[in-house]
Amino acid sequence: MKTRVYSLIAAFCLLGGAVGAQDFREDPRYGSDPASREQNVRILNFFNDAYKAKEYGQATVYLRQLIENAPKATQNLYIRGVEIYKSKALGAQSLQERKMYVDSILWFFDKRIEAFGNHPQRGEAYLRGEKAKAFLAMMPADRERLFQFFQEALHEKHPLNPGLAVTYFNSVVESYRLDDVTPEQVIDIYERLSQRLAGCESPERAEAMKAIDDLFASSGAANCETVEKIYRPKYEADPGNAKLIETILALLRRGNCSSDFYLTMLEKYYAANPRPDVAVQLASLFQEKQEFGKAMEYLRIAIDNETDPAQKTNFMLQGAGMALSSSSYREAAQFARQAIDNDPNNGLAYFILASAYAGGSGSACSGFDRQTAFWLVVDNLAQARRLLPADDPQQSTISQMIGNYSANFPKTEETFMRGLNPGDSYTVNCGWISGRTVVRER
Known part of the structure; x- marks a missing residue:
């Protein structure tokens, strides 16, 4: 009698019982009455011994008895059951045999959900995610059931697991590349996962969103033609749907689209925003x-x-x-002058203003007046060179332009005839090109 009691106590302690060993006959987790509880704890001991000895055939007999008679005894039953059948599946000699063992793994997950679905940390949402990942590892080619298990795990009734969402979408993209799913399905799943992640408060949310965005971008499913083909009819059926317009714009931007459809969507969006x-x-x-x-x-x-x-x-x-x-x-000069008024230290604005003066001088005026316009061109180029960083790629262009336009300054005889001397103050009036500068010669 003592030996049997010690054996029962040992089994109980090995499985991490929450109550004292002397109380297991009163714990409903182990059966409906004291006699069945004593019997089930004895089977637990036998199961542990067989599991540790890797006598999996006998262990599974005990395991199924326990799950039938004491399903809430401990989660270790299901964890070890999955481990046993994973080992069997990996050693299977045929696809049919492998499927049989995988079905047993799924059965253990389903039974664990029945018994422990309300567990605060490892309840239904967690277990369905583990079930989907286990199936992915064992039977990745069975896309229909694989996607079913992921969709069950990612159902809106469960808190979103960002990492699981990435794993699921990676499988979707792989399936698309194998022509197992359509572009419409990829886009639909991407849209739904993105919406779920947008409302997720997990610290992993940002990383998961980036991973899914990157997968979507590299998939090739969301090209401009496909997005328009799918979403133009939806938009035409509901042109006032602001949320739909935002979704379409996001997809078109992801594909770097610049089509007329994108322009239409952006104008519609701008009208409301x-x-x-x-x-x-x-x-x-x-x-x-x-x-x-x-x-x-x-x-x-x-x-x-x-x-x-x-x-x-x-x-x-x-x-x-x-x-x-x-x-x-x-017009370019007008914008550039506005930018200078707003930010007097913006070197790029001076460079653009100089380029506008240079480009427009031929039509704005001619002769000596045009040559004086080049004084303003060089003035603004010099200012741009001073304000832009020394390593700015425009610096070499600016130096070359200063040399070119300085070579077109008036000659000495031209300034002499007009009573001008180098260094004199001068107001340029070359059509719309005007400003204060100083006289220079070439």
């Missing part, structure tokens, strides 16, 4: 389409409504660069 940064995006898109009038319209709106001085200067410089690229030299 007239922010300066969105106006600048529209300006850039219309510039790409060479619709400079529309581009300038949006850019001026952005400048007028921007409150941050640094950002306002950037918008002015963008406008100056846009006008310069379309040979609108007078």
Whole structure:
């Protein structure tokens, strides 16, 4: 009798009982009555001995008896059961045999969820995630069941596990590359996971979002044509859906799209969110389409409504660069002068102003007046060289331009005929190009 009691106590302690050994006959976890509890604890002891000896055939017999008769005895039953059948699955000689063992692993997870689904740390959400990962390791080619298990684990009723979301989406992308899922499915899953992560408070959220974004970008599923094919009908059916428009824009941006559809979506978004940064995006898109009038319209709106001085200067410089690229030299100079007024130490603004004067001098005036315009060109280039960092890539261009335009200064006889001497103060009046400078000769 003593031997049996000691054996029962040993089994109970090995499994980490929460009550004293003398009380196991009163613990409902081990059965419905004292006799069955005593029997089940004895089987626990037998199971432990067989498990440690790696006599898995006998161990599984005890294991299934315990799960049937004392399913809440301890989570170790299920953990060791999964370990046993993982070992069997890895040694399987055929796919059919492997499937059989994997089904047993799934059974252990399901039974553990039934018994311990309400556990505060390792409850249903955790166990469904472990089940999905175990199936991924054992049967990655069975995509239908794999995705089912991940979807169950990531169901909205469970707190989101960011790492599990990344693992799932990685499997989705791999399946897409093997032509097992469609681009529509990849986009749909990406959209749903992104929305869940956006509302997740886990410290792993940002890292998971980046990983999923990177996977999505590299998948090739979200190309511009596919996004438009999927979402244009949805938009046309519900053109006032602001959330849908935001989703479409996010997908099109991810694909670096600049299509007419993207432009339409951005204009719709701007109508509801007239922010300066969105106006600048529209300006850039219309510039790409060479619709400079529309581009300038949006850019001026952005400048007028921007409150941050640094950002306002950037918008002015963008406008100056846009006008310069379309040979609108007078407009480029206007934007550049505004930028200088806003930030007198902006070297790039002086460089653009010099370029605008140089480009526009041929049409604004001619002869001696044009030559005097080059004094202003060089003045602004010199100021740009002084303000820009020494290692700025524009420095070499500026030095070359100063040399070129200095070579076009008036000759000595031309200044002499006009009663001008080097160093004299001079006001340039070359059409729209004007300013105070000093006389120089070549």
